[in-house]
Amino acid sequence: MAAVAEPIAVAPAGSESRRRWMRVAAYAVLIAYALLMFVPFAWSVSTSFKPNAEVLQLNWIPENPTLEGYVTAWTRLTPPLPRAFFNTFVIAASVTISNVVLGSLAGYAFSRLRFPGRDVLFVAVLATMMIPDPMRIVPVYNILLNLGLVGRGIGGYLGVILVLSIHATSIFLMRQYFLSIPRDLEEAARIDGAGHFETFWKVILPLATPALAAVAILQFQGTWNNFIWPLILLRDPSQWTLTQAMAQFRFTFQTEWAPLMAVVVMATIPIVVLYVFFQRYFVEGIAASGVKG
């Protein structure tokens, strides 16, 4: 999906002054709405550096800036913050790798290889997008429980990773991208005697880096932020991810806003960094995929 292309000028009716007035109004709305997007985050950063006595005051620059909030968050979170980061990262990275590998293989098969039942199977893949995650919690919890993938030890991680290991969006995005690559290249490779996997691996995949990046970013961000599956499948607090830890921290720390905001800031920073560097992929992935909650 191309990012917003050529802007479309609305009909040039009315006088010049009226058009200028509308332009000013449009900018006013845009700037006001942009502020509405950023102010809450700025407020959380500001609050995270305030001592407890100051958190309810309406000053943007802390009078007595302190790292107290961060120290409390770092030491008193369950699990300890570095562990929560580790848990989140392990799960998000595994899910990302899995989606990139499985999504590109299946996307290639659905776009290039011909086999009986292909179209029906692809519709089935797309149909899974219509089954929302929360609805699956009872059966999935039961299935994973019987496989020993709920609860403690490595099994807890594996359960969450397995549930998120392949999303229809990953297959869909890869397939769409492969369809846009001219066939000539693979034909040449095939005539030279390369097998299907070799053609996929050596010829097509290197051309698909933008799509791979979009899938990776979408899945990493989605998993980093996922709430419901870690909540249901990770029964051991030492395995909790950041979102889980944050929710529990809020239940126990109630109104200790400085440490709460410190956790919010730290948990969000990695995603903000990703967004700043890979904004294009976020926007493309979302616009092309849609059905991610």
Added chain:
Amino acid sequence: MTGISAGGQAPSSLRREQTTEALAGYAFIAVPMAIFLVLNIGAIAFMAFISVWDWGVRAGPREFLGVENYVTAFEDPIFWRAVWNTVRYALIVVPLQMALGLFLAVIVNQRIRGQTFFRAAFYFPAIASSAAITVLFIFMMSPQGLFNDIRALVGPLDIPGWFGFPPNHSWLGHSSTALESIMILNAWTTSGTMMLFYLASLQTISRETYEAAAIDGAGPWQTFWRITFPLLKPGHYFVATVSFIGALQVFDQAYIAGGPDGSPNNALTTIVLFLVRNTVFQVDFGFAAAVGVILFILIMAVTLIQRRLFGAAPAWY
């Protein structure tokens, strides 16, 4: 077509080629299909099966109950509270998201400076986790939070004050405003996403259409209502579907703000929260499965009705 490229070869080797290709195809999709079969499509069938039993955590089926779990759900006032909360939530959030998304998309789509910046800015809240956003929101909406501070600053323009809300109202602490606050929260975080969908849809309207309208002397207002709005029909369908399905699943924000009880006083008990409560906290799988089946039917019904209303489906629906 890969098969045709092998056209010069003998028929038997062509057949072998086709078989190899088909086998490669199945091999490439095997793992994802197996996972989908067990954890998605099969899971729904399994849920329907569980819903007619008294189902033990490890014991599995204990006693066949038929429709009893469904009857229990329909007789449970908390279940109806959850349905009502969810439906009310969807009926307000969906139009709000669509209107905001369309409004932002149309403005951002103009010939303006900083288009990329505004688009990125409006999408910004959607990148953070629901957990982080909700904790931040709880802070802002607390009795002495930023929202009430701003109300005090604007004095006579304090709109909630006109409706009798005290200066230090606890927005998430009162059952009359808790769910409404979550509605605002979600409209805020998702407006950028809806804008992106509408922007993609706006790109499909050709420049010529607008030029023709301009030649006919249509003003911006007329152009929007007579041309842009009707031509965005596939976009409306898509955004409405995504937004509605998302709204019917609202959970994270309600859980983090109100805990497993949907406090205060079940004001934040949504269908999914009710489902999670009965799965993880009450551990009544048969009953929870019945609630899941009801939610599934509700979501399918909404999708079908929307398809009827908005006609042809885009892309992959």
